[in-house]
Amino acid sequence: MIKQSALNPDNASFRETVPAGEYFLKVVKAGETIRILDLEGNQAADTLFYNAHNPTERYSVTDTIRAQGNVYLTAGSVLMSSENNPMLEITADTCGRHDTLGGACAAESNTTRYALEKKCMHACRDSWLVAVTEHEELGMTKRDITHNINFFMNVPVTAEGGLTFADGISDAGKYVELEAKMDVLVMISNCPQLNNPCNGWNPTPIEVLVWS
Numbered sequence: 317m318i319k320q321s322a323l324n325p326d327n328a329s330f331r332e333t334v335p336a337g338e339y340f341l342k343v344v345k346a347g348e349t350i351r352i353l354d355l356e357g358n359q360a361a362d363t364l365f366y367n368a369h370n371p372t373e374r375y376s377v378t379d380t381i382r383a384q385g386n387v388y389l390t391a392g393s394v395l396m397s398s399e400n401n402p403m404l405e406i407t408a409d410t411c412g413r414h415d416t417l418g419g420a421c422a423a424e425s426n427t428t429r430y431a432l433e434k435k436c437m438h439a440c441r442d443s444w445l446v447a448v449t450e451h452e453e454l455g456m457t458k459r460d461i462t463h464n465i466n467f468f469m470n471v472p473v474t475a476e477g478g479l480t481f482a483d484g485i486s487d488a489g490k491y492v493e494l495e496a497k498m499d500v501l502v503m504i505s506n507c508p509q510l511n512n513p514c515n516g517w518n519p520t521p522i523e524v525l526v527w528s
């Protein structure tokens with residue numbers, strides 16, 4: 317569902333550009349709104365959410381899909397935690413659909429999907445591992461890297477229930493905005509993927525804005 321935001325970027329309390337292949341880590345407080353902006357179009361922002369005070373509570377794909385009765389995420393979707401608490405609500409969306417079924421790219425999946433020599437290519441799971449390794453204070457490890465959302469990525473479900481990685485439906489300047497319902501640690505991998513069409517084979521930067 318397309319829904320424009322009423323927020324003015326000039327009033328944002330935080331703005332940062334995240335190059336393709338980099339991670340982004342920030343606590344968004346309850347009541348704050350975060351926007352992820354697809355600067356050049358067809359980018360995938362692979363995102364994990366945690367309770368900022370207890371990262372063992374984290375975004376849950378299954379609870380979110382069950383609660384809303386739909387596999388796609390868009391304006392109105394409430395992202396549920398592994399403890400069945402609302403974490404964030406998508407309050408604006410100019411892309412219209414985001415994937416939470418396809419998972420994140422990894423050295424292993426690149427190898428099995430594409431070719432053996434892709435094993436050394438940079439992948440989203442590597443970016444998250446770098447994030448938790450560079451932030452020991454979080455007390456998180458590889459085991460904490462679980463279900464994610466692929467903002468701006470298009471993974472349509474066929475009539476037979478199959479998953480297909482399709483051309484992106486996002487475009488330059490499209491964004492998704494989420495209001496935090498609890499203090500949330502946001503961990504984004506701005507996807508470096510070169511092998512599937514989720515990035516149009518051309519990874520590009522995103523911008524993150526927060527309104528307090």
Ligand SMILES: [Zn+2]
Pocket residue numbers: 360362420421439440441507508509
């Ligand atoms: Zn990726």
